[in-house]
Amino acid sequence: xxxxxxxxxxxxxxxxxxxxxxxxxxxxxxxxxxxxxxxxxxxxxxxxxxxxxxxxxxxxxxxxxxxxxxxxxxxxxxxxxxxxxxxxxxxxxxxxxxxxxxxxxxxxxxxxxxxxxxxxxxxxxxxxxxxxxxxxxxxxxxxxxxxxxxxxxxxxxxxxxxxxxxxxxxxxxxxxxxxxxxxxxxxxxxxxxxxxxxxxxxxxxxxxxxxxxxxxxxxx
Amino acid sequence: xxxxxxxxxxxxxxxxxxxxxxxxxxxxxxxxxxxxxxxxxxxxxxxxxxxxxxxxxxxxxxxxxxxxxxxxxxxxxxxxxxxxxxxxxxxxxxxxxxxxxxxxxxxxxxxxxxxxxxxxxxxxxxxxxxxxxxxxxxxxxxxxxxxxxxxxxxxxxxxxxxxxxxxxxxxxxxxxxxxxxxxxxxxxxxxxxxxxxxxxxxxxxxxxxxxxxxxxxxxx
Numbered sequence: 413x414x415x416x417x418x419x420x421x422x423x424x425x426x427x428x429x430x431x432x433x434x435x436x437x438x439x440x441x442x443x444x445x446x447x448x449x450x451x452x453x454x455x456x457x458x459x460x461x462x463x464x465x466x467x468x469x470x471x472x473x474x475x476x477x478x479x480x481x482x483x484x485x486x487x488x489x490x491x492x493x494x495x496x497x498x499x500x501x502x503x504x505x506x507x508x509x510x511x512x513x514x515x516x517x518x519x520x521x522x523x524x525x526x527x528x529x530x531x532x533x534x535x536x537x538x539x540x541x542x543x544x545x546x547x548x549x550x551x552x553x554x555x556x557x558x559x560x561x562x563x564x565x566x567x568x569x570x571x572x573x574x575x576x577x578x579x580x581x582x583x584x585x586x587x588x589x590x591x592x593x594x595x596x597x598x599x600x601x602x603x604x605x606x607x608x609x610x611x612x613x614x615x616x617x618x619x620x621x622x623x624x625x626x627x628x629x630x631x632x
Numbered sequence: 633x634x635x636x637x638x639x640x641x642x643x644x645x646x647x648x649x650x651x652x653x654x655x656x657x658x659x660x661x662x663x664x665x666x667x668x669x670x671x672x673x674x675x676x677x678x679x680x681x682x683x684x685x686x687x688x689x690x691x692x693x694x695x696x697x698x699x700x701x702x703x704x705x706x707x708x709x710x711x712x713x714x715x716x717x718x719x720x721x722x723x724x725x726x727x728x729x730x731x732x733x734x735x736x737x738x739x740x741x742x743x744x745x746x747x748x749x750x751x752x753x754x755x756x757x758x759x760x761x762x763x764x765x766x767x768x769x770x771x772x773x774x775x776x777x778x779x780x781x782x783x784x785x786x787x788x789x790x791x792x793x794x795x796x797x798x799x800x801x802x803x804x805x806x807x808x809x810x811x812x813x814x815x816x817x818x819x820x821x822x823x824x825x826x827x828x829x830x831x832x833x834x835x836x837x838x839x840x841x842x843x844x845x846x847x848x849x850x851x852x
Contacts, residue, residue: 531754534805544806552808570802570811571822578798582790585754586764588772591790602791605833606826613825 434472437462441479446538450480450545480546484532484539486525488516491550498558505558506572506608507600513576514596517584527584547573559611572610579603654692657682661699666758670700670765700766704752704759706745708736711770718778725778726792726828727820733796734816737804747804767793779831792830799823 440462444453453476459466473479477491497512498505517526533543555569562568579599582591591599660682664673673696679686693699697711717732718725737743753763776789799819802811811819 534751534754534801544808547806548808567810567814567822570808571799571826574798574802574811574823575795575826576798577801578794578796579791581754581797581801582794586767588764588768588790590787591794594787602787602830602833603794606791606795606829609826609829610822 433462433464433468437464437469437472438479438482441473442483445480445483445542450476450542451549477546477550480542484525484529484543486522486529488519488522488526490516490547491554494551494554498554502558502612503608505611506606507604509555509572509576509607510579510604511596511600513580514583514599517580518596523584530580530585555611568610568612572607575603575607575610653682653684653688657684657689657692658699658702661693662703665700665703665762670696670762671769697766697770700762704745704749704763706742706749708739708742708746710736710767711774714771714774718774722778722832723828725831726826727824729775729792729796729827730799730824731816731820733800734803734819737800738816743804750800750805775831788830788832792827795823795827795830 437458441453441458444458444461448457455469455473455476456466458479459469462469473482477489481487481489493512493516494509497508500508517523529543532539533547534540552566552569552573555572556565559565559568579591582588583599584592657678661673661678664678664681668677675689675693675696676686678699679689682689693702697709701707701709713732713736714729717728720728737746749763752759753767754760772786772789772793775792776785779785779788782788799811802808803819804812
């Protein structure tokens with residue numbers, strides 16, 4: 413379904429048998445993720461469970477990320493979308509992340525599958541666990557790493573992600589107008605600065621902006 | 633379950649029969665919301681369906697909002713939480729909304745029920761429709777109204793709500809650390825300004841802050 417399944421065909425098994433092998437690896441990956449979650453699952457353990465050589469798993473799937481995308485049938489590699497956005501200078505990351513994420517989700521091929529995967533992620537059970545560990549490991553930690561060695565890098569990354577998740581919820585899941593229909597440029601203009609604020613907003617401006625809200629709440 | 637069920641007992645029916653009547657009204661409300669959604673359902677139609685006098689419906693439930701809270705079994709009245717926060721001066725709304733929403737969700741009595749309701753809201757089917765219409769009508773429109781007659785009041789209200797929904801998702805549903813455990817004051821300090829930005833950020837600062845992100849994306 414995704415481009416990576418077409419890669420690395422260098423004299424490896426083809427034909428009628430290949431489909432069976434691929435399906436067996438996917439079934440093994442599904443079971444392995446269900447049993448151990450995303451982080452603890454390994455390509456080697458998936459190969460063992462599928463009773464194939466580990467090289468064959470790597471032949472069909474370029475990593476655990478690819479297997480997750482196949483297991484939930486989403487023709488999108490979120491970690492690539494985020495990685496590309498994170499290549500921008502740090503003070504442009506907010507707008508770049510908003511643009512990258514919304515452009516990916518706006519695609520007709522991606523959207524229904526991605527909505528279904530999001531529903532699974534917030535449900536209960538093994539798929540939810542796998543997707544949460546995937547998001548944490550491949551998205552949050554990637555963003556946190558881009559922030560360098562700030563003490564609060566993890567917190568900032570998660571809050572930036574919270575704004576992205578929130579826009580996804582309102583635009584694609586709840587489908588509230590006008591957010592559901594407004595164009596991506598407008599959302600980059602309006603949401604980008606909020607994401608940027610979470611990533612790099614200075615503690616001083618954080619303090620001064622939030623002071624009145626804090627004070628008045630404490631005065632109640 | 634909520635305080636409103638204790639209200640307005642002025643010589644109205646009591647005793648063994650009252651529980652039955654109340655349950656019949658709730659069943660009628662569930663069916664009415666399922667058939668017509670939240671906005672089109674009326675207290676009068678619910679009374680008709682339950683075969684009771686409309687005054688009796690108002691005796692047990694002080695409005696459609698109360699019936700929704702009972703139908704989804706959440707001991708919280710989100711529209712009251714938001715209404716109280718919106719009583720603050722407009723430039724303090726961001727922090728106030730964050731504090732009010734997180735304080736409500738942090739309550740041990742509310743949290744599991746609220747998470748379950750959120751799962752329902754993003755699912756499919758009649759409960760999802762009811763909850764979405766409720767959120768739109770009782771939360772988004774309330775926030776938009778607080779912004780006065782700005783052309784983009786609805787868009788601003790939804791984007792502010794998107795940030796609140798996103799934090800709820802990360803803290804209570806996905807339960808990512810550190811956001812899941814950090815205290816409410818810290819989140820008010822960090823998320824309040826993002827919500828405030830959506831509500832009242834000036835178009836000029838919107839433009840200047842977002843320009844670099846936009847430009848660099850267009851230059852790709």
